[in-house]
Amino acid sequence: MKSILSVLILIFGTHQVHSHPKHSKYPTDWRTDEDAYESYRPKGKRTYSHQPKSRILKVYDSVFLKTKLSEFSGALPVKINGKEEYIKERESQAGKKLARAYLRDTLEGFGYKVREQAYSSKGTNLIADKEGDNPDQVVIVSAHMDSVGNAGADDDGSGVISAVSIMGALAKEKLKYSLRFVAFDEEEMGLVGSRAYAKSLDTNKEEVIGVFNLEMTAFNKRKDGAFHVIDCDRDDSVSLTKSIVRAVKDIKLPLVRTEACTDRSDHASFWDIEVPAVVISQNFFGGDSNPCYHRACDKVSDQLNFEYMSNITEAVGLSVKRAVMGTQ
Numbered sequence: 001m002k003s004i005l006s007v008l009i010l011i012f013g014t015h016q017v018h019s020h021p022k023h024s025k026y027p028t029d030w031r032t033d034e035d036a037y038e039s040y041r042p043k044g045k046r047t048y049s050h051q052p053k054s055r056i057l058k059v060y061d062s063v064f065l066k067t068k069l070s071e072f073s074g075a076l077p078v079k080i081n082g083k084e085e086y087i088k089e090r091e092s093q094a095g096k097k098l099a100r101a102y103l104r105d106t107l108e109g110f111g112y113k114v115r116e117q118a119y120s121s122k123g124t125n126l127i128a129d130k131e132g133d134n135p136d137q138v139v140i141v142s143a144h145m146d147s148v149g150n151a152g153a154d155d156d157g158s159g160v161i162s163a164v165s166i167m168g169a170l171a172k173e174k175l176k177y178s179l180r181f182v183a184f185d186e187e188e189m190g191l192v193g194s195r196a197y198a199k200s201l202d203t204n205k206e207e208v209i210g211v212f213n214l215e216m217t218a219f220n221k222r223k224d225g226a227f228h229v230i231d232c233d234r235d236d237s238v239s240l241t242k243s244i245v246r247a248v249k250d251i252k253l254p255l256v257r258t259e260a261c262t263d264r265s266d267h268a269s270f271w272d273i274e275v276p277a278v279v280i281s282q283n284f285f286g287g288d289s290n291p292c293y294h295r296a297c298d299k300v301s302d303q304l305n306f307e308y309m310s311n312i313t314e315a316v317g318l319s320v321k322r323a324v325m326g327t328q
């Protein structure tokens with residue numbers, strides 16, 4: 001779909017593009033308008049050299065991601081109810097309660113309406129919502145918040161923080177469809193939280209356009225940018241993969257999709273109820289998975305690659321943005 005800017009260019013010619021945004025009569029901000037750069041293409045093949053390192057919003061910055069992940073996995077303290085705490089693990093009820101409080105604070109800070117879904121005496125999902133113009137159609141960004149008793153920085157603190165950052169980037173947008181974040185509990189016990197959540201959905205009342213589930217986004221030892229978007233060739237879900245691959249290409253991110261198929265994460269709970277879903281992950285099945293997976297050493301360390309995490313977050317973020325704004 002054409003951006004508003006390029007339509008204006010067609011109508012008024014190109015000189016407006018070169019004027020400083022401050023003096024332009026059109027309300028465009030080049031820092032946040034992802035379509036602004038090279039929105040006008042002259043004949044011939046010239047490529048402009050000052051391409052900004054495109055980031056939709058600063059929340060995808062690797063420093064931001066590292067800070068948030070350090071807080072969510074106990075490397076840095078967090079303030080909860082005025083008290084300094086460390087989220088050392090996310091398996092015990094106390095650890096998960098701290099984690100939920102941290103997510104609630106962050107998401108309410110962005111302006112989202114946050115609620116909890118206690119589906120059993122042990123399990124509680126956390127949900128953040130923003131209504132779109134079509135409130136009964138929703139795009140979901142998700143990740144599991146529990147760990148196997150360890151700090152769980154990569155698994156799946158990274159997925160949670162990627163998802164939270166996407167929510168931050170879209171917080172002020174006017175949305176065509178509703179946007180929802182879900183942090184699932186008890187994924188490590190066998191997708192318990194996401195199954196409970198999927199069961200609670202009334203798909204007659206609400207259409208889920210797609211679920212973008214993030215599962216381990218911060219490890220890339222080979223530094224090759226390989227990552228999975230997994231749809232197992234399901235007819236209802238391949239369009240989500242295509243959208244992410246297109247986003248990678250559009251922003252020229254150094255990422256390469258590698259194929260794999262698994263139902264061992266929360267996306268599968270949506271496949272069970274015929275809802276489009278993909279899981280986005282490091283190249284786990286391509287031989288580049290985190291050796292600290294499910295171990296005590298899964299902490300924020302030099303082993304994690306925040307530039308890679310930021311690239312994945314940005315690709316999924318743009319795809320979510322297009323889905324929720326109805327521009328794809």
Ligand SMILES: [Zn+2]
Nearest residue numbers: 144155156215
């Ligand atoms: Zn996991």
